[in-house]
Amino acid sequence: MFLDNIPVHNLDETDFFVVERIENCAPLNFQGSHRHNFYELQFFTETGTNESHSIDFVEYPLQANQLYLLRPGQVHTLKLKDQKGFLFAINPDYFERLCLHIERYADHTFPNMLLLPEKEIFAVRQIVHLIYCEHEGLHRKSLLNSYMHALITHLLLLYTDTRINQDIRVGKVLSLIDKHYINERTTDFYAREVNLSNKRMNELTKKAVGHTVKQLIDQRLLLEAKRMISSGASSFKEIAFSLGFSEASYFTRFFKEQSGCTPEQFRSLLKKDLS
Template sequence: MASDSGLALGDHAPSHRISFFAIVWFSETGGTHHIDFESFPVRANEVFLLAPNQVHSIPAPTLPPARTIVFAHDIFDRIDEPHLRQLFLPFENIAFSIPDAMQAPLTHLFDLILLECNGLADIALLLKYTTAFLTHLYRFGKHNPQVSGAEDHRLVKLFHLMQMHYRQEKSAAFYAREIGLTAKRVNELLREKMGTTVSKLLYRLMLIEAKRELYHRQHSVKEIAYGLGFSDQSYFARFFKKQTGLTPEEFRGGAR
């Protein structure tokens, strides 16, 4: 579950999808890394959280030293606090900076996770340690005003539904109905929490997946367009260029 050596997920240049949740804590400053084709500087004592299906890469020639914690859905699904699960949402990739005063305590906490992984690997204890680590990250982050606990649970369900159905369902009314709210209230919550709307999140999900598919070259542009729910290839091409400034073919050609 954990590593204290060089970065354990992600190799050099080839971007790849990860199949697990990951906490990446960089130990030194220098270079860049990429999450879903967005570039971020590598800085000491900054932490990034990754979710399954995100694309992560670090350019050659060297991997920056980092502590990593990786875990599967069976751990993630046991995290009771919705606001901690929301930290892994792939809509925005935030760097959490660990203050100087907390670097030693969190290093000790990480060491406890590593020790337990290499020993009895008690899931209940690992969950407590991991939840404690995420709670500290949540405190370090810059967050919008909190919504109520019930609304937090609904937002977690909303994000899960969107990730499952964004290819087929593009209507805010569909997602609102599934979580027992009106479309107006869902968009109000999203504006309060993340400064966005259902439509904007759906566009972001489609754009991220389009980039992943184009990069990996397993399907034609036409197949990608239809797979994402576009009625024709030209509509998809206009959407992609509006969001990126590039045609799908230009992005695919420059992604190698």
């Protein structure tokens, strides 16, 4: 199918991470949409006016001193223009091992986006500069590992400081949704798992992320549906059944209610983007 030509950027398994300057990247690698088989940490030090990129079909504005984390399998679109900064392609196993060294870390808590406070810009830029110089120079793995550990630790703790008042049970709910969203669609299941009433759990998730549990489940289902459509490997009927819908028509209705377009219309939009 036509969407099979969405490229997947791969990282050699022998590399625990690779770093390059955004302004030195080959434009051909960013034509249309693409995916990664690794974590990609993007650090924009400079951007032009009104620039943006798309992650999982949602458009995000770009600005200087902003970081984005792309997870493996996410669909990404970025038109290289006036952006400057650094791209880190990080082996998934290595990234997750690094993060386990941070107390109370869970994957979903790492920020999708982080705008550096003014007082943190110098420190983060210095660490990134050390990593890049060592990567391009002597490439001593012990130093690269230490520098990368320092960077991830700094970013995680910086983010944690901004979320210090978030109830830890919200993180568990988000993790449970990511694991069970296909088979467990009711709020009751998640409330039982975290020993909360439905009302209290929804109060906590709305305060933390702006959505009820039901809304979060629907968002996760829609995201997976969009990813499967973009891969071009399955029919709409196959996607519907794999996501737990008993009828393809139910899936089509759900998709339109959540996204404003039918699966067919969404696929046409993707085809237009790739043409």
